Amino acid sequence: MTKLLEVNGICKSFAVSPAPGQKSQRLQAVDDVSFSMLPGETLGLVGESGCGKSTLAKLLMGLLEPDRGAVHFQGLPLSGLSRRQRRPLLRKVQMIFQDPYASLNPRMNVEAILSEPYIIHNRPQDAGQGVQQLLDAVGLPQEARFRFPHEFSGGQRQRIGIARALALKPDLIIADEPVSALDLSIQAQILDLLRELQQQYQLSYLLISHDLSVIRELCQRVAVMYLGRLVEIAPVSDFFHRPRHPYSEMLLKALPIADPRHPQHALPAGEIPSALAPPAGCSFHPRCPYREQECQTSAPALTSLGNDHFAACHVAEKLFLDGLST
Numbered sequence: 001m002t003k004l005l006e007v008n009g010i011c012k013s014f015a016v017s018p019a020p021g022q023k024s025q026r027l028q029a030v031d032d033v034s035f036s037m038l039p040g041e042t043l044g045l046v047g048e049s050g051c052g053k054s055t056l057a058k059l060l061m062g063l064l065e066p067d068r069g070a071v072h073f074q075g076l077p078l079s080g081l082s083r084r085q086r087r088p089l090l091r092k093v094q095m096i097f098q099d100p101y102a103s104l105n106p107r108m109n110v111e112a113i114l115s116e117p118y119i120i121h122n123r124p125q126d127a128g129q130g131v132q133q134l135l136d137a138v139g140l141p142q143e144a145r146f147r148f149p150h151e152f153s154g155g156q157r158q159r160i161g162i163a164r165a166l167a168l169k170p171d172l173i174i175a176d177e178p179v180s181a182l183d184l185s186i187q188a189q190i191l192d193l194l195r196e197l198q199q200q201y202q203l204s205y206l207l208i209s210h211d212l213s214v215i216r217e218l219c220q221r222v223a224v225m226y227l228g229r230l231v232e233i234a235p236v237s238d239f240f241h242r243p244r245h246p247y248s249e250m251l252l253k254a255l256p257i258a259d260p261r262h263p264q265h266a267l268p269a270g271e272i273p274s275a276l277a278p279p280a281g282c283s284f285h286p287r288c289p290y291r292e293q294e295c296q297t298s299a300p301a302l303t304s305l306g307n308d309h310f311a312a313c314h315v316a317e318k319l320f321l322d323g324l325s326t
Helices: 053-061 083-090 110-120 124-137 142-146 154-166 184-201 212-218 236-241 246-253 316-322
Strands: 005-016 025-037 042-046 068-073 093-096 172-176 204-208 221-226 229-235 303-306 309-311
Touching: 005 053, 025 053, 025 068, 025 229, 042 053, 042 212, 053 093, 053 172, 053 204, 093 154, 110 124, 110 142, 110 154, 124 142, 124 154, 154 184, 184 204, 184 212, 204 212, 212 236, 221 236, 221 246, 229 236, 229 246, 303 316
Parallel strands: 042 204, 042 221, 093 172, 172 204
Antiparallel strands: 005 025, 005 068, 221 229, 229 309, 303 309
16 A cells, blocks of 8 residues: 655754853754554554654644655655645645644634635635535534634534644644543543544544553554654554563553552653753663663664564563563
């Protein structure tokens, strides 16, 4: 099957203002990230805050240019194109934002918000019928078009944000923590809506989330990010039952279990290192209980372990064979 999205070795760093008397520094937000997606797939992207997930999303949206590497969408490069050349491609990649309160213009009513994508892309004649169809698709009444964002609940606002992402009939939607700001009961409704829309519109999702239960419910594959790098990519079933990277194992052990008899595990020991001064070798080795000498001096590459499972770990095979993973 032809790949929808191909990301090859992209890197992105940012200049950081130095303290008085210190040299200027660069923060490596995304470091040599490569992966691909198929049409109709949902890929979950997980990792602690500050690991580079949102920067990666902006690179895929074309909001940032990579320092190195390339992004191909439907076989065509996104990098190195002018804004005008890129626009038809980026129309097929849309985003659902985390905060349904901050992502909508409070001075625009719903009709104006949902008409804006058509106007920007020179299709104003499609706005009238398009808004009507979008409201039906996300389960909002037609009279909602004349109301303003402050007149809706958080769940309803997120439905408006989803409708806006659907307006131009994209092939890929990047959903950045789409339910984290919502109550649990509303989260389930929004996840059901995303699943229904995926089938109806033949969508692919890149789902960014801290909540592994959301990833487990909606995704076919999982990509784990740590300090700007991908450390594991795996099918969902493999990831939750036999993770092959120590960081993934620790994240899963830290999941709360509603059973007072079950031992609760803490998150990985220590703080995530600063991206301004990452450790030598494997970036996870200061927190890893399985580290060996090689881990402290050599950065592991993301390597195939079979069954569409990849891990960037010198001891991944040993952990798997010894049965140390969960």
